[in-house]
Structures are given as structure tokens and as C-alpha cells.
Amino acid sequence: MPSRPQKPRKRPGVKSRRHQALRAIVLTEEEFCGVCGLEIDKRLPGTDPMGGTLGHILSVRAFPEFEFDRDNCQAEHLACNIGKAGDHA
Secondary structure, eight states, X not given: OOOOOOOOOOOTTOOOHHHHHHHHHHHHHOXXXXXXXXXXXXXXXXXXXXXXXEEESSOTTTXXXXXXXXXXXXXXXXXXXXXXXXXXX
């Protein structure tokens, strides 16, 4: 019996094109972090703790249907995004 084709694995930390496109839109439209309220320095890479990243108002884990809903997204510093990760389990 032939085996089922394996679903391609994503590399850790690599986001989908859809996620990257939404992140670009959000960071273009918003200047301030939705968590702390401070300005996001867009010259910093997204891997910098104070760099901009895509954050979700409602947890993607709890509400996966809103993952790509623009109304559920906000600009956040990476450090703020990581800091709130445990708040929405």
C-alpha cells in the first residue's frame, strides 16, 4: 500500500506569505504598539525586541478563524508580543 504524501514542513520562525503580507499592511498603517502604546521604530528588523511585528487582539490559538482578519490585528513590538503570549491561552 503506498504511503500518504507528507505535508511539507514549515521551518521554525518562517511565516506564510499571507502572514507576511498582512504584517506589511499593518506596519504601514499603524505607528504605535497596540500593547504598550509606544512608537514602533520601523528601521529596526522584526527580530529586534523593539522592532515591529504582527500581533493579534484575540488569540490565534483560541480563535484561529480570525488569524488573517485585519480587524483582529495590530502592530506590536516583538517584546510586547512575546510578553503577552501567555495571557491568551
